[in-house]
Amino acid sequence: MADVAQPRTVIPPATGALTVRLRRLGEVTVQTLRNPVTVIGLVIIVLMFAMALLAPVLTTPNEPNPYQMPRDWTALNEPPGTPGHPLGTTAHGGDVLYGVIWGSRTSLWLSLIVVAVTVTIGTVVGSLAGFIGGKVDEILMRVVDVFLAIPELIFALAIAAVLGPSFSNIILALAIVYWVKYARIIRGQIIHVKQNEYVDSARVIGDTKFRIYLKDVLPNSITPVMVQATMDMGAIVLVGATLSFIGLSEAGLAEWGVLVSEGQVGISTGRWWASTFPGLMIFLWALAFNLVGDGLRDVLDPRTESR
Amino acid sequence: MTSVRAQSLEREGSVGDRPVMTLIDVEKHFPIKDGVLQKVVGHVKAVDGVSLEIRRGETLGLVGESGCGKTTLGRCISGITAPTGGGIYFRLSDVDRAALEDILATPGKERTPEQRKRMERIESRHLITALTGDAWRAYRRNCQVVFQDAFSSLNPRQLVKDIVGRPLRIHKEASGAELTERVVSLLESVGMGRQHLFRYPHQFSGGQRQRISIARALALDPEFIVLDEPTSALDVSVQAQILNLLHELQRDRGLTYLFISHDLGVVKLMSDRIAVMYLGEVVEQGTATELFERPRHPYTEALLAANPDLDADVDKEIEGLEGTVPDPANPPEGCRFHTRCPVATPICGWEVDDAVTWLSVETNLLDAMTAVERRSNFDATLAFADDGSAEAVGKAMTAGSVPPAMAPALESVSVDGSKVLLRFLPVPPVELEEVEPGHVTSCVLHTSRRREL
Numbered sequence: 001m002a003d004v005a006q007p008r009t010v011i012p013p014a015t016g017a018l019t020v021r022l023r024r025l026g027e028v029t030v031q032t033l034r035n036p037v038t039v040i041g042l043v044i045i046v047l048m049f050a051m052a053l054l055a056p057v058l059t060t061p062n063e064p065n066p067y068q069m070p071r072d073w074t075a076l077n078e079p080p081g082t083p084g085h086p087l088g089t090t091a092h093g094g095d096v097l098y099g100v101i102w103g104s105r106t107s108l109w110l111s112l113i114v115v116a117v118t119v120t121i122g123t124v125v126g127s128l129a130g131f132i133g134g135k136v137d138e139i140l141m142r143v144v145d146v147f148l149a150i151p152e153l154i155f156a157l158a159i160a161a162v163l164g165p166s167f168s169n170i171i172l173a174l175a176i177v178y179w180v181k182y183a184r185i186i187r188g189q190i191i192h193v194k195q196n197e198y199v200d201s202a203r204v205i206g207d208t209k210f211r212i213y214l215k216d217v218l219p220n221s222i223t224p225v226m227v228q229a230t231m232d233m234g235a236i237v238l239v240g241a242t243l244s245f246i247g248l249s250e251a252g253l254a255e256w257g258v259l260v261s262e263g264q265v266g267i268s269t270g271r272w273w274a275s276t277f278p279g280l281m282i283f284l285w286a287l288a289f290n291l292v293g294d295g296l297r298d299v300l301d302p303r304t305e306s307r
Numbered sequence: 308m309t310s311v312r313a314q315s316l317e318r319e320g321s322v323g324d325r326p327v328m329t330l331i332d333v334e335k336h337f338p339i340k341d342g343v344l345q346k347v348v349g350h351v352k353a354v355d356g357v358s359l360e361i362r363r364g365e366t367l368g369l370v371g372e373s374g375c376g377k378t379t380l381g382r383c384i385s386g387i388t389a390p391t392g393g394g395i396y397f398r399l400s401d402v403d404r405a406a407l408e409d410i411l412a413t414p415g416k417e418r419t420p421e422q423r424k425r426m427e428r429i430e431s432r433h434l435i436t437a438l439t440g441d442a443w444r445a446y447r448r449n450c451q452v453v454f455q456d457a458f459s460s461l462n463p464r465q466l467v468k469d470i471v472g473r474p475l476r477i478h479k480e481a482s483g484a485e486l487t488e489r490v491v492s493l494l495e496s497v498g499m500g501r502q503h504l505f506r507y508p509h510q511f512s513g514g515q516r517q518r519i520s521i522a523r524a525l526a527l528d529p530e531f532i533v534l535d536e537p538t539s540a541l542d543v544s545v546q547a548q549i550l551n552l553l554h555e556l557q558r559d560r561g562l563t564y565l566f567i568s569h570d571l572g573v574v575k576l577m578s579d580r581i582a583v584m585y586l587g588e589v590v591e592q593g594t595a596t597e598l599f600e601r602p603r604h605p606y607t608e609a610l611l612a613a614n615p616d617l618d619a620d621v622d623k624e625i626e627g628l629e630g631t632v633p634d635p636a637n638p639p640e641g642c643r644f645h646t647r648c649p650v651a652t653p654i655c656g657w658e659v660d661d662a663v664t665w666l667s668v669e670t671n672l673l674d675a676m677t678a679v680e681r682r683s684n685f686d687a688t689l690a691f692a693d694d695g696s697a698e699a700v701g702k703a704m705t706a707g708s709v710p711p712a713m714a715p716a717l718e719s720v721s722v723d724g725s726k727v728l729l730r731f732l733p734v735p736p737v738e739l740e741e742v743e744p745g746h747v748t749s750c751v752l753h754t755s756r757r758r759e760l
């Protein structure tokens with residue numbers, strides 16, 4: 001090769017591909033971790049996840065439903081530092097620390113379910129519209145336009161209100177609202193990626209449409225969805241908490257939004273802890289995913305990726 | 308499925324002994340949509356009635372200015388887009404071609420049942436848009452493409468091994484260790500090697516990427532490759548290497564090329580025959596030597612004149628070629644080149660647009676024009692704001708200052724109040740004619756129509 005001298009590394013063929021792919025993953029990880037802000041976000045997320053996983057170890061699960069706040073009628077409105085209640089108790093005698101810890105589990109469930117469902121629906125709908133195009137695209141995009149005409153929060157609020165106050169209805173409402181965004185992102189990406197000549201090349205060698213979609217189109221369209229999904233892991237907890245706050249969830253649930261809502265009456269009389277600690281958790285959760293999402297965007301951006 | 312050996316046996320014989328690709332009146336019109344309802348308001352005639360034949364083992368060069376439809380034609384031939392008119396035939400024998408042309412010349416309703424049957428049979432075996440099953444697979448294996456932009460033609464998320472091995476996998480030619488070895492030998496045939504197997508496209512230089520593209524195109528041992536400006540994105544030194552490689556591959560594998568470029572020097576180097584395109588049409592075609600030494604079309608002459616040492620780009624401002632390329636959605640009448648031709652004659656297709664253009668360039672009389680009512684491109688009424696302007700235009704159009712080639716084509720100019728009626732002599736579109744064995748041109752100075760002059 002005269003154009004560029006290539007180092008002659010010999011890679012055993014059988015494992016070559018895997019090695020290269022793992023190395024690539026390693027490179028991306030290292031590059032991600034080079035940004036201190038991203039690392040802060042990641043640390044917070046890891047701590048939150050650890051807390052969610054270890055909740056039954058860190059606290060004594062409430063019987064029969066650990067997602068329900070325990071009630072200790074002998075310890076109402078205790079301030080932080082009270083023995084047995086390091087973060088204090090609520091007006092109903094609920095341990096704030098218990099709520100903070102089990103709230104992370106509730107949040108994890110909420111965000112994971114909503115993101116998984118919406119990314120799946122959004123990717124399928126967006127792919128059909130973008131890859132097939134024509135009439136299919138037109139019809140699907142009309143539907144998307146209708147959804148987009150209504151602000152997310154208000155739409156979710158309306159659906160949750162119609163379905164009746166319950167936490168699973170909040171999940172459902174968010175799932176109904178959030179897929180649209182992914183459908184739009186993936187459609188735009190696909191329409192753009194489809195024009196690349198590697199797609200034409202794949203057709204010229206005789207590959208099927210479906211395999212072209214799977215091998216060429218989707219892998220090159222999906223990164224913005226991954227970034228958005230990371231951001232939404234945070235945003236959904238925030239919106240979920242908002243819906244809980246205005247009473248669309250279940251009373252007594254170990255959920256940060258519910259706790260903030262139930263604790264707010266105390267703020268004017270100096271009992272700040274019942275809503276401040278869960279509020280702080282919501283803030284940290286949303287912030288952490290936002291930071292990591294931002295970091296991912298920088299690393300995964302196709303324009304900066306091939307450096 | 309044909310084995311590699313069967314294919315190379317099939318390929319024995321001399322260069323040019325049978326056609327690989329035959330194009331009959333190929334058209335590709337892109338709809339222009341407008342408004343909220345996306346109504347079709349016109350068509351970009353990117354390719355507008357091209358007939359060509361590419362015989363095996365030869366290189367047909369395709370040249371022309373940017374936007375004349377070269378890429379679109381290449382994409383039609385390689386089956387990426389379907390033409391909107393005409394037909395592209397794979398391995399159409401001369402006998403079948405004659406039969407087909409005969410049938411096509413007969414109006415649809417007058418065709419006999421035998422003719423219809425014959426046509427159906429020919430189409431199902433050779434018309435690339437009608438192929439199915441084995442015939443389609445044979446076409447797919449034998450017709451490959453190398454694009455200009457090696458960045459966008461390699462999937463950035465696939466390793467070289469998967470990119471080059473993909474055709475083999477799809478056509479179930481090899482898998483596992485055998486696939487790897489086949490890929491290695493393909494890489495070696497383009498001057499690369501085993502050490503490049505497990506790398507991503509972005510780890511290579513432009514020239515290397517183009518080699519990878521070529522290796523992929525060679526994977527199925529094709530008969531024919533469309534090369535769409537394969538070197539125009541590369542540095543000059545790398546360009547020469549890639550051209551050499553393509554030359555060697557052609558010699559060793561008996562490949563047939565359609566070589567698209569706007570660099571006349573490169574086309575001369577690579578081609579046995581050359582077709583010159585202008586605004587969606589082939590205007591001249593002949594052997595490389597004939598075309599360079601005895602061009603029979605003023606457009607070709609202008610291209611050559613602009614490249615005295617043949618290493619400049621056609622794309623750069625062409626000297627001696629005035630004006631801009633007309634809109635392919637609304638191509639000129641007669642000879643499409645007449646709006647820019649330095650030696651245009653009265654029968655070259657003068658039309659209302661030319662008069663309007665001339666008025667706007669040479670006079671300031673057009674400012675008062677309010678409307679153009681067209682009955683055809685040759686016949687229109689120009690409406691003016693006042694009688695005076697109309698009269699002035701009428702005078703200008705009949706005075707001696709009208710271009711000498713246009714003047715005889717003006718059948719009548721009459722002023723009626725504030726209106727001017729313009730009528731040009733209608734002329735048919737020019738047609739390609741063989742002026743010497745194997746050398747065709749559409750310029751009326753060289754075809755049988757010169758008798759009309």
Ligand SMILES: Nc1ncnc2c1ncn2[C@@H]1O[C@H](COP(=O)(O)OP(=O)(O)OP(=O)(O)O)[C@@H](O)[C@H]1O
Nearest residue numbers: 337351353372373374375376377378379380569635
């Ligand atoms: N998909 C499309 N939709 C609409 N118009 C198109 C499309 N593709 C090409 N065209 C138009 O068709 C004409 C021919 O384009 P084409 O790319 O074939 O030209 P070209 O000769 O390859 O030019 P270049 O030398 O710049 O590559 C141009 O006017 C172009 O704008």
Ligand code: SF4
Nearest residue numbers: 642645648655750751
């Ligand atoms: S027919 Fe020949 S002379 Fe007339 S405009 Fe065309 S190229 Fe020029």
Ligand SMILES: [Mg+2]
Nearest residue numbers: 377378379535
């Ligand atoms: Mg082109």
